[in-house]
Amino acid sequence: MPVLATVVALLIGAVMLVLMDADPIRAYQALYEGAFGTKNAVADTLIKATPLLLVGIGICISFRGGVINIGGEGQMIVGGLAATALALSMPDARAEVLIPACLVASFAAGAIWGGIAGVLKAYFNVNEILSTVMLNQVATYWMIYLMNNTLIDPDQLTAASRIPETDRLPRQSDLPRIGGWLDSIYDWLGLGGADAARWTPTLLHVGTIIAVVFAVLVYIFLWRTTLGYRIRAVGKNPRASRYAGIRVKRYTVLSLLLSGGFAGLAGGIQVLGVRHRMSAEGGAIAFTGNAGFNGIVAALFGKLHPLGAIPASVLFGALLVGGNKLQRTVQVPSALITVLISLVIVFVVSSDLWSRQRARRRVAVAAAEPAASPGGSAAIEMDQAK
């Protein structure tokens, strides 16, 4: 279904392009070229996919646990802030210490931000959709405040422009680039001829690998551990879980803690791997790139399965990166990509009607089977279970 949803979205996009006097074939060619045409383009796509994947695997946990975390934007921001503040306060630390410390800090900050919504939901009965949306705004203003005051680059403080951004973080905090490793693998395989474009000059960083490793770990966590099983059980049927002795409220908080943590990590990796500083220039969206929302799309597209989120993130990363080339080639604003992504999300969530009906028939046949099968659509069923 998700593939069909994408195809339909692209077709609608083609109609819109025609209406705007642009050649859709040229436009989509440019989109593809921009996303995959060169090694540099592929690297950009993967860099863009990384925060989507991290947010997405967090979303897999929370949606499977029956909570709808819309707060990825805010959780990314506090994660980025934590990594930035820590890196700036330890300018002399060695990379082996500094990088892990910053990543842990960003995870923790995001987890706290998500955990607030979790506690509000579990113990104060506050709808998490609303509280996470509010917390996004709070995080945004907090970032703007810190960029203009506490964390501002001392040089900017005296400069006339006074850009609200931090100093460049210490070099040891930069995530290692992995282009060189890739090239040695290519050479070893005999693929990296001297003339071929090399990975080394690309900006691809180790954060992408970290994200993929976590996607695998989260898969194992959700489907191979008791804790993960309980999270899914609570999401499927909180009442039955309570009778089974699971402390439902704690698992609600845990789902949002972990979900927020991964979004926070996405923010930390953006800072250490891509920007090397934090900036409030251009608002929150300039920092997050809307990944807090687009990560939800990637997770849904991957059927709320962490491994499914990997190709889904690459697809949406490609759309976002290719959109810029599309804009340059056929002079159509890249906002078109936002529209296409919104259509995909609407189609996927609507077409879940099908998988839901199939699921119900399956349940009718094998009523005794406990818990979820991987790849089902928990987000859809959880409301019925409430």
Add this chain to the structure above:
Amino acid sequence: MIDQLLDSSVLIGIAASGIRLATPYLYAAIGETFGQRSGVLNLGVEGIMLMGAFSGFWAVYHTGSLLAGVLIALLTGLLMGLGTAFINVTLKAEQGISGIGIYLFGLGLSDLLFQQSFDSVVTVNGFPRVHVPVLSRIPVLGEIFFQHNLLVYIAFMLVPVAWFVLNKTTLGLKIRAVGQNPQAADAMGISVARVRYFTVILGAMLAAIAGASLSIALLNVFQQNMTAGQGFIAVALVYFGSWRPFGVMAGALLFSTVNALQLWVRTKGIDIPAEYASMAPYLLTILALVLASQRVDQPAALTKPFERGE
């Protein structure tokens, strides 16, 4: 700061701009109240507001007619509402997520259309202030309540109308029945789907006017993402107001007055950092949600798609 604040002209100014700033929240949140009362959470209000803001602005710019602006915005809302209802009611999508899709759709499309149709930032002549005869000359009260543009007055008149429709008419009874117990309503011969289509489309049309009230009355410009989260706040205000029109109005006024106060604090450059002042409304909303959640009058079928024969 306090003695400055206690100056009567300052207080009147803050109260008046509180009333004015409440307008978009009122349209959007009253519309959303209808949807939620019937059991549909439309989280895409923000996107519909943006589309209403753009289309209304576009129409006023090209025709110079404010009426055309309002009508085009209403039409846009109707179309967005039809789509939203189809997704949420007919296709029974998970409403929290489909709402994000609708939000992104409005965010992207309004930006796209704006960049396609305008080369530079332009302004329009929006709704002028109307001084209500006699009433506007009452000292203090006249200045606060009766010197606004037409859309402000209509927004506030909408509140008792919405209360009346929801509580005193057959239609309102049907809406509440569908939101509380769709199975029973269905058994009594009420078409759950038809009622929900009606409320969602009505809500979307009001959301579109909420957007237009920004672009052709309050600010008279269009900018990408100009609603800046107000649609999400409107959804929260419905919870805050416990799904009652007058409660929603109280929430909208509280929120907008804090906002007006915050804007005033900013212009004064007082030692409270502006960013912390800007945060206040959102923290206040969270606090309000904590307090509101102690009551249990949420429509029982909210966010639950209706399946016959369960």
